[in-house]
Amino acid sequence: MLRRSLMRSSPSSALVSSSVRAATRPVVMARPIARTQMVNSRGLFGFRSYSETANGEKKDAESAANEASSENTKEETQTSESEYANLSVEELQSKLKELQSKFEAKDKEVAKFKEHYTRSVADFRNLQETTKREIQKARDYALQKFAKDLLDSVDNFDRALAVVPEEKRSDKENHVELANLYEGVKMTQEVFEKTLARHGLVKLNPLGEKFDPNVHEATFEVPQPDKEPGTVFHVQQTGFALNDRVLRAPKVGVVKGTD
Structure with a gap:
C-alpha cells in the first residue's frame, strides 16, 4: 500500500525536483542585441542620421514659417473684410477714392522712376560712345605723331632718286652700278610706302x-x-x-x- 502511494506520487515529485533544479540553475543574461545593433548603426551611419535630422528640421522650420505667413495673411484679410463690412456706402466710396488716389500717386512714382531709368541708360550709352571716340582719337593722335616723324624718311627716298640723272637710270651698259642702285632704292621706297598704306x-x-x-x-x-x-x-x-x-x-x- 505504501509502495503504491509512492509510485503514484512519483510524477509530482519529479515535477517538483525539476522545478527545484531549474530554480537552482545559474541565470544567463541575454545579450542586448537590439542595443548593440543600435550602437553599431549609430557608429556607421551617424553622419547620415545627423544630416537627415538637420534636413528634417529645416523643412519643418520652412513649413512652420509658411504656415505662419499664410495665417497672418488670412488674419489680415479677415481683419480688412471685417473692417470694410462695418462701413457704410459713403465710407466705402471715400475709402475707394483714397485708395485710388494712392494708386495714382504710386503710378506717377513708377513713371518717374522709369523716366529716370531711361535717362540713365541713355546717358550711359552716350558716355560709352564718347569714351570710345576719345580712345580712338588718342590712338589716332599717337599714330599721327609717329607718322609725322616718318615723313622726312619718306622724303629722303624721293631726294635720293631725284639725284640720279634720268638718262643714266636705265643705261645699264655704261652705268650698271648706278642703274642697279636706282632700282634698289626705288624698290625699297615702294615696299616702304605699301607698308605705310596698310596702316592708313x-x-x-x-x-x-x-x-x-x-x-x-x-x-x-x-x-x-x-x-x-x-x-x-x-x-x-x-x-x-x-x-x-x-x-x-x-x-x-x-x-x-x-x-
Missing part, C-alpha cells in the same frame, strides 16, 4: 588733278595755255593723308587763269 598712311601726289584748297597748298601760279586753269601742273612736295585725313598738304604749282 597714304601718299598724295595730285599732279594733273583739280586744285583743292582743303587738301592742297598752292605755292605759286603760272599761266599755261595748253592746260585748264586751276589744275595742278607741278608738285613741289608730296603730301600724306592718315586715315582719310590730311596729315601734310602737298605743295603744288597751279595753272593760272587768263582773266
Whole structure:
C-alpha cells in the first residue's frame, strides 16, 4: 500500500525536483542585441542620421514659417473684410477714392522712376560712345605723331632718286652700278610706302588733278595755255593723308587763269 502511494506520487515529485533544479540553475543574461545593433548603426551611419535630422528640421522650420505667413495673411484679410463690412456706402466710396488716389500717386512714382531709368541708360550709352571716340582719337593722335616723324624718311627716298640723272637710270651698259642702285632704292621706297598704306598712311601726289584748297597748298601760279586753269601742273612736295585725313598738304604749282 505504501509502495503504491509512492509510485503514484512519483510524477509530482519529479515535477517538483525539476522545478527545484531549474530554480537552482545559474541565470544567463541575454545579450542586448537590439542595443548593440543600435550602437553599431549609430557608429556607421551617424553622419547620415545627423544630416537627415538637420534636413528634417529645416523643412519643418520652412513649413512652420509658411504656415505662419499664410495665417497672418488670412488674419489680415479677415481683419480688412471685417473692417470694410462695418462701413457704410459713403465710407466705402471715400475709402475707394483714397485708395485710388494712392494708386495714382504710386503710378506717377513708377513713371518717374522709369523716366529716370531711361535717362540713365541713355546717358550711359552716350558716355560709352564718347569714351570710345576719345580712345580712338588718342590712338589716332599717337599714330599721327609717329607718322609725322616718318615723313622726312619718306622724303629722303624721293631726294635720293631725284639725284640720279634720268638718262643714266636705265643705261645699264655704261652705268650698271648706278642703274642697279636706282632700282634698289626705288624698290625699297615702294615696299616702304605699301607698308605705310596698310596702316592708313597714304601718299598724295595730285599732279594733273583739280586744285583743292582743303587738301592742297598752292605755292605759286603760272599761266599755261595748253592746260585748264586751276589744275595742278607741278608738285613741289608730296603730301600724306592718315586715315582719310590730311596729315601734310602737298605743295603744288597751279595753272593760272587768263582773266
